[in-house]
Amino acid sequence: MKFKNYLLFCFGLIALNVSAQQNDIMPQSEIYEWPKDAAVKQKLESWQDKKFGMIIHWGLYAVPGIIESWSICSEDWIDRDSTIKYEDYKKWYWGFSEKFNPTKFNPEQWAKAGKSAGMKYLVFTTKHHDGFAMFDTKQSDFSIAKGPFASNPRKDVAKYVFEAFRKENFMIGAYFSKPDWHSQYYWWDKYATANRNNNYDIRKNPWRWNQFKSFTQNQIGELMNNYGSIDILWLDGGWVRPRASVNKEVLSWGAPIPDWSQDIDMPKIAADARKAHPGLIVVDRTVHGQYENYQTPEQKIPETQLDYPWESCMTLGGAWGFVANDRYKPAREVVHKLVEIVAKGGSLLLGIGPKADGTLPDNVIARLGEVGQWTAKNGAAIYGTRITKNYHDGQNWFTQSKDGKTVYGISLVDNNPVKEISWKGSIPKKGTAITLLSNNQKIKWKLVDGKVHFDFPKTDEHIALAFSFTPETE
Structure with a gap:
């Protein structure tokens, strides 16, 4: 691993003060080759x-x-x-x-x-x-x-x-x-x-x-x-x-x-x-x-x-x-x-x-x-989980089970009060509920102009809310 930018060393002290930023990071290859084994x-x-x-x-x-x-x-x-x-x-x-x-x-x-x-x-x-x-x-x-x-x-x-x-x-x-x-x-x-x-x-x-x-x-x-x-x-x-x-x-x-x-x-x-x-x-x-x-x-x-x-x-x-x-x-x-x-x-x-x-x-x-x-x-x-085609919308990120039968929506929570959650691109199957993972709470939702809407559920979660639902089949 590597740091770059500015380092200060005081040789005569027991503990050295170091100031560093990770600016020149280890680059990522642009090419990937799947293993044959x-x-x-x-x-x-x-x-x-x-x-x-x-x-x-x-x-x-x-x-x-x-x-x-x-x-x-x-x-x-x-x-x-x-x-x-x-x-x-x-x-x-x-x-x-x-x-x-x-x-x-x-x-x-x-x-x-x-x-x-x-x-x-x-x-x-x-x-x-x-x-x-x-x-x-x-x-x-x-x-x-x-x-x-x-x-x-x-x-x-x-x-x-x-x-x-x-x-x-x-x-x-x-x-x-x-x-x-x-x-x-x-x-x-x-x-x-x-x-x-x-x-x-x-x-x-x-x-x-x-x-x-x-x-x-x-x-x-x-x-x-x-x-x-x-x-x-x-x-x-x-x-x-x-x-x-x-x-x-x-x-x-x-x-x-x-x-x-x-x-x-x-x-x-x-x-x-x-x-x-x-x-x-x-x-x-x-x-x-x-x-x-x-x-x-x-x-x-x-x-x-x-x-x-x-x-x-x-x-x-x-x-x-x-x-x-x-x-x-x-x-x-x-x-x-x-x-x-x-x-x-x-x-x-x-x-x-x-x-x-x-x-x-x-x-x-x-x-x-x-x-x-x-x-x-x-x-x-x-x-x-594995990736899903519609993986991001605003503060919402999506993953899915390996069999594709369950999609997970994760809504990030910041310091601002949230009253409603909405997203587009990952639509639950009609007639099914969205489940809040942290307490298994069933949440009703509605589709308005192709966008999922529901009220902010009752929870003390302050970091991110994770939901599961059965996706709409294409």
């Missing part, structure tokens, strides 16, 4: 029923409470304290590996908070771009299992995160960063680290790149073979890609692109992973083709409905990871985004960040609980 298609169908997931960013950056990984990248949008040498800053940042000791590590708390919100799947950052592994990798000593947390019986963090969420019946996804800025096979100390890409010419140093490929494949292999059932391999860092896949669309993103190919052999990675997990969903973000099984627009919602698998990944607050005094979206805003995304055919992957001690902030737990109060009563209009 029937087992992958079946898994995607199951994933599309879930609709609402949690992505957890947790790593070294939680200790100072700053942007995840990106502060050590030397690109002009990153503003560090000008009195600190760049190399000294990187050493300082990586030095948090000797201080990261989450003695209150509580993945059960995270899973229960996610379940309370109505979330159904997990994506956990096993390794971000800074290279610090949140699992007990044998490929490197740069991991949570090798520092001050090494003596803790739960030092293999990813194992216990996955187990906690499985117990709450979540679908399990492993986030993994393809670039690794700590590895000498990616950022080689022989040269400066000019930007997010590897910093040497792969064509002139094939041995070093082959070492990185093996390192990457082996780490992913550990995750796929040592951590139980995995449903999704969620790969970040779309600039690590075959040079042949860099088309005009990619060039238009404006990110730095080297002349050589950063090919890590995705066919082998996917094939090996699927030996352990047949039907595994692989999400090689922004690298369109057979290994981007669903698309992941970041911090935005597509303008129109899409008829292929996708998710919007968005933060609950202003940051992906933990930042002190972060401002979290109101439950109303989260639900409204969820409704729009689902009506357009996608899923919402909501980002939260545990504190350095391993617990969630109290206000995150509270906010997720508020969201869950809505999903618990109105989930039928969200989970297991």
Whole structure:
């Protein structure tokens, strides 16, 4: 994940103040290619029923409470304290590996908070771009299992995160960063680290790149073979890609692109992973083709409905990871985004960040609980649904059951008093009632000039009202 615009770092302070906006978001591919593997298609169908997931960013950056990984990248949008040498800053940042000791590590708390919100799947950052592994990798000593947390019986963090969420019946996804800025096979100390890409010419140093490929494949292999059932391999860092896949669309993103190919052999990675997990969903973000099984627009919602698998990944607050005094979206805003995304055919992957001690902030737990109060009563209009042709009219969004026999209308409620609800384009069958999901209240309606009208029902719902009805057959 990436922030862009303005960062302020105070090197001499225990806690750094960070100001950031998600302006240069991870772009969305314009091309989608359906997978050929029937087992992958079946898994995607199951994933599309879930609709609402949690992505957890947790790593070294939680200790100072700053942007995840990106502060050590030397690109002009990153503003560090000008009195600190760049190399000294990187050493300082990586030095948090000797201080990261989450003695209150509580993945059960995270899973229960996610379940309370109505979330159904997990994506956990096993390794971000800074290279610090949140699992007990044998490929490197740069991991949570090798520092001050090494003596803790739960030092293999990813194992216990996955187990906690499985117990709450979540679908399990492993986030993994393809670039690794700590590895000498990616950022080689022989040269400066000019930007997010590897910093040497792969064509002139094939041995070093082959070492990185093996390192990457082996780490992913550990995750796929040592951590139980995995449903999704969620790969970040779309600039690590075959040079042949860099088309005009990619060039238009404006990110730095080297002349050589950063090919890590995705066919082998996917094939090996699927030996352990047949039907595994692989999400090689922004690298369109057979290994981007669903698309992941970041911090935005597509303008129109899409008829292929996708998710919007968005933060609950202003940051992906933990930042002190972060401002979290109101439950109303989260639900409204969820409704729009689902009506357009996608899923919402909501980002939260545990504190350095391993617990969630109290206000995150509270906010997720508020969201869950809505999903618990109105989930039928969200989970297991599919898109419908007439999916939007004003404040009203529509989904339908997979068999098409039931349509769900969801009317968003804002701060303004509403006395009547009306919509066009999704007409109930004549002689049937509209049912308010939250209390099973039957509502009479009338059709005036092709538009459905009914009085605002008796309810204390202040976020969104969800209705079900039998649609008029065409």
